[in-house]
Amino acid sequence: MLGALKRLWHKLGSPRWFFALTSFWVSLFGWAALLFLLVGVVWGLAFAPADYQQGNSFRIMYVHVPAAMLAQSLYIGMGVAGFIGLVWRMKLTDVFIAASLPLGMAVTALALFSGSVWGRPTWGSWWEWDGRTVSTLVLFFLYVGIYALREAIAEMQLRARASALLAMVGTVNIPIIKYSVEWWNTLHQPASFGLTQKPAMPSEMWLPLLVMVLGFYALAGCVVLTRMRAEILHREGSARWVGEWVAGRRGS
Amino acid sequence: MMGSLLLREWQILRRAKGTVINPMAFLFLSATLFAIAAPALVTQQISQGAAAGILWTLVLLTQLLALDGMYRRDFDSGLLEQLLVTAQVPFVAVLSRIFMQWLSTGFIIVLSSPLLAILLGLSTEALPAMALALLLGTPALSLLGSIGASVTVGFNRGGVILALLVLPLFLPTLIFGADLVEAAQTGRAVTPQAYVLGLISLGALALAPFATLAGLKISLEMQ
Amino acid sequence: MFTLNQLCCERDGRDLFAPLTLGVEAGAYVELLGANGSGKSTLLRTLAGLHCQFSGSYNTVPAVYQGHRLGLDALLTPVENLIWFAGLEGVTLSLERILDALQETGIVTKAYDSCAAMSAGQQRRVAMSRWMLSQRKLWLLDEPLTALDVEAQAVASRIIEEHCASGGAVICATHQPLDLAAKTVLTLMPQAAETSL
Secondary structure (H helix, E strand, O other), X not given: OHHHXXXXXXXXXXXXHHHHHHHHHHHHHXXXXXXHHHHHHHHHHHHOOOEOOOEHHHHHHHHHHHHHHHHHHHHHHHHHHHHHHHHHOOHHHHXXXXXXXXXXXXXXXXXXXXXXXXXXXXXXXXXXOOHHHHHHHHHHHHHHHHHHHHHHOOOHHXXXXXXXXXXXXXXXXXXXXXXXXXXXXXXXXXXXXXXOOOOOOOHHHHHHHHHHHHHHHHHHHHHHHHHHHHHHHHHXXXXXXXXXXHHHHHHO | OHHHHHHHHHHHHHHOOHHHHHHHHHHHHHHHHHHHHOHHHHHOHHHHHHHHHHHHHHHHHHHHHHHHOOOHHXXXXXXXXXXXXXXXXXXXXXXXXXXXXXXHOHHHHHHHHHHHHHHOOOOHHHHHHHHHHHHHHHHHHHHHHHHHHXXXXXXXXXXXXXXXXXXXXXXHHHHHHHHHHHHHHHOOOXXXXXXXXXXXXXXXXXXXHHHHHHHHHHHHHOO | OEEEEEEEEEEOOEEOOOOEXXXXXXXXXXXXXXXXXXXXXXXHHHHHOOXXXXXXXXXXXXXXXXXXXXXXXXXXXXXXXXXXXXXXXXXXXXXXXXXXXXXXXOOHHHOOOOHHHOOHHXXXXXXXXXXXXXXXXXEEEEOOOOOOOHXXXXXXXXXXXXXXXXXXXXXXXXXXXXXXXXOEEEXXXXXXXXXXX
């Protein structure tokens, strides 16, 4: 039993096996993302009722909320991957970190941007030091820190270990940062519209949101897996199976 | 082992006084710059909250400056690798280094906080609260900063990356530290902030030595 | 004392030398030869636990490691440095033993001077005293003869010989072979060819 588990674990860590397995998952996630995003966008933008207070501007939520959720999930994913990579020395975890880092930065930037655009009609200014805004901004800085660290270390193995360590430390700190920013926010800000937390959001409004969230996560799965596969080809460039795979692609 | 480690740290501190004096000079100088550049912020009674915030921000930056050199000398001289190879418990060695780093910056800042408070126009009633906040908060800065310093010590110019790595981690300490002082001035209770600051420092104490050790190992493998 | 089993150090996924298998008993002096970049330093760092990228395995006892960076604090005197180092090992040394060791390496006249004011060779002599004072049986020395004058080189050879004679073991990477009667020479060869292609 233990032996079988161990073999499975080694298999999971093998880039070649991962590469073979994921070609199916990439297309699955890709089609799911297309479906969910199409449905979500049409439903959210055209059919969901307008907000009684904000009118149509609340529809930015359908981009903003999924982006913010994904931004956080990807960072936590990097932290978990970092932990696994440091403890079990699994090469694939760094491939995951390398693949999700740029996407994480991009969706964090998207969350900040969409939040800002949303804030203009809602709060009357492009930037409010709202609790969630600050948390997202700090999250962006956490991403930038790891990015800068990775840029600074030339050796791949050490880069992997250093960024895994920092992703772990950052992940441990995320809840503490969120909590303290919330504390700060309740002290220094008048109560703002708690749009996404308003319990009374009718189901016609939150169902499309749910679809959009699923769409964003499926898209992230597709993008991260595709980037991981590209990274694996790059790193394992000298291995025989990569040569065979490339030859097979050319032939077909 | 702890004794000889601390003995060396103490000997170095006595011979290289710059490690204590330079950051403190920076702190006072930048406080002066603030008072000159934005007199309204620090002289009017209404902006007491600003004074505490400015002081905490400057403390963070001062720590950052000091942290950059935390392991650099030992790294360059090869002492760090001796420490990892030879020390019976490298964990203790790292911990004593962090403790001395705090003693030579954070603790000195606590001691000099009355002067700083006067410079920044903080009311005298808030002085004990300010000292308490710094005493509880600065250990977290040394501990968390040590993680960043350990990873960047092998870089030629690690200062900016160190800032990017550790400043976001300093944020909770900054929030509760500044709020504790403000609470003391406005007559709110300060115990919740004090507890949280202490908890953050304790949490950092649990996390930082291990992470620092891992960071130092990575840096030593870089050459 | 230590064994290497198909040990091959890596740097960024690249093998540095052909795998090594070796067993070393107490009393052995192993001379590690090889061209620049053949991985001598990395092998020593691996055995010291400072380098974690390798395939194969090794078994070793706690060692004294002497790298290119001497590990002396320039702000301290030789005596203070040696006390600190003994403290790391968890040993308390008497002043006489420390001064004796410095006497042996011919640097006792500088025992209370700052290390910052010393030449590279003089600092090396202090480092040599440190090996002598250590309790550890295995010495990992990386280019220990660098910057030493003829007399100090002879002292280094003698110290190493005595250590081996008293049941220790030394593995020494060098470009200047030491003048010792009994030695094992280990030459690091580059990995034959890329096998993964």
